[in-house]
Amino acid sequence: MSSGAREREKAFVEHCKGANGLDKVVLREVRGSSAEVYLYGGQVTSWKNEYGEELLFVSSKATFKSPKAIRGGIPICFPQFGSHGSLEQHGFARNRFWSIDLDPPPFPTNSGNKAFIDLILKPSEEDSKIWSHRYEFRLRVTLGPGGDLMLTSRIRNTNTDGKSFTFTFAYHTYLFVTDISEVRVEGLETLDYLDNLKGRERFTEQGDAITFESEVDKIYLSTPTKIAILDHERKRTFVLRKDGLPDAVVWNPWDKKAKAISDFGDDEYKHMLCVEAACVEKPITLKPGEEWKGRQELSAVPSSYCSGQLDPCKVLQGG
Numbered sequence: 459m460s461s462g463a464r465e466r467e468k469a470f471v472e473h474c475k476g477a478n479g480l481d482k483v484v485l486r487e488v489r490g491s492s493a494e495v496y497l498y499g500g501q502v503t504s505w506k507n508e509y510g511e512e513l514l515f516v517s518s519k520a521t522f523k524s525p526k527a528i529r530g531g532i533p534i535c536f537p538q539f540g541s542h543g544s545l546e547q548h549g550f551a552r553n554r555f556w557s558i559d560l561d562p563p564p565f566p567t568n569s570g571n572k573a574f575i576d577l578i579l580k581p582s583e584e585d586s587k588i589w590s591h592r593y594e595f596r597l598r599v600t601l602g603p604g605g606d607l608m609l610t611s612r613i614r615n616t617n618t619d620g621k622s623f624t625f626t627f628a629y630h631t632y633l634f635v636t637d638i639s640e641v642r643v644e645g646l647e648t649l650d651y652l653d654n655l656k657g658r659e660r661f662t663e664q665g666d667a668i669t670f671e672s673e674v675d676k677i678y679l680s681t682p683t684k685i686a687i688l689d690h691e692r693k694r695t696f697v698l699r700k701d702g703l704p705d706a707v708v709w710n711p712w713d714k715k716a717k718a719i720s721d722f723g724d725d726e727y728k729h730m731l732c733v734e735a736a737c738v739e740k741p742i743t744l745k746p747g748e749e750w751k752g753r754q755e756l757s758a759v760p761s762s763y764c765s766g767q768l769d770p771c772k773v774l775q776g777g
């Protein structure tokens with residue numbers, strides 16, 4: 459690569475140090491949007507639009523210190539979502555040190571995006587004691603030219619003993635919202651969900667868009683691939699698109715639970731909402747040599763534009 463080309467690459471992808479000297483990668487796009495990814499957890503901790511406005515929530519009490527996962531951004535839950543299973547809550551990928559993947563296998567489509575980073579997680583000997591499988595988890599984080607944030611996970615079973623493995627997964631996305639009581643989620647109405655606050659009992663959501671006035675911890679099942687999160691006060695809509703991840707988790711701890719979480723401010727629940735592309739109800743099983751792929755794409759657009767885009771009826775009604 460010529461030094462000019464290298465300089466251009468550096469303009470899109472910068473390797474540096476973040477909080478507590480942890481390795482961090484900053485992605486930048488020409489129009490001014492940016493994203494930050496920590497190798498600790500393979501975790502996106504910042505996503506800013508072209509005006510420099512932060513779109514993800516990270517707690518002011520986040521510790522950025524192993525073994526605690528970073529509270530905010532987009533932790534990766536693997537190989538277990540939640541506490542159902544033999545592993546620690548949400549699995550271990552979120553508190554492991556990932557590496558830069560210097561030679562990732564090619565993607566079928568080459569989109570021409572320049573601001574991206576490839577990370578990889580493989581089990582250490584210690585990890586093999588708690589989950590006795592060999593795998594390669596490749597994560598590509600891409601910032602598109604329009605400021606969209608795309609995460610693609612490719613997980614391959616590299617067991618040499620002929621054994622399959624099974625996992626659940628989530629992109630535990632903490633969106634920054636102005637005021638949770640003014641937020642509406644569209645795309646999950648009328649769906650079945652498992653309520654984590656009621657021992658994962660199954661219910662059916664009502665016909666209205668979802669709003670928030672108390673603690674919520676639900677796993678919506680077999681959802682559409684597109685979900686919209688409308689922040690009325692900021693007139694901003696997040697659009698979450700997903701692929702390979704049938705479920706969607708929605709979580710806000712509200713005031714009481716917030717106080718019980720040590721790395722979360724008492725009032726911070728007002729400014730965040732987790733909407734997570736996930737695969738929880740039906741775990742994924744991979745045979746040796748098999749690979750699974752799961753994608754989440756986020757964009758943030760002015761509300762009026764997006765509502766219309768999502769629901770043609772609303773455009774017709776002028777709503």
Ligand SMILES: O=P(O)(O)OC[C@H]1O[C@H](O)[C@H](O)[C@@H](O)[C@@H]1O
Pocket residue numbers: 540547548654675676707708709732
């Ligand atoms: O505190 P954490 O382990 O990061 O989990 C935070 C939350 O994550 C998910 O959204 C779960 O559905 C919740 O039950 C859990 O409380």
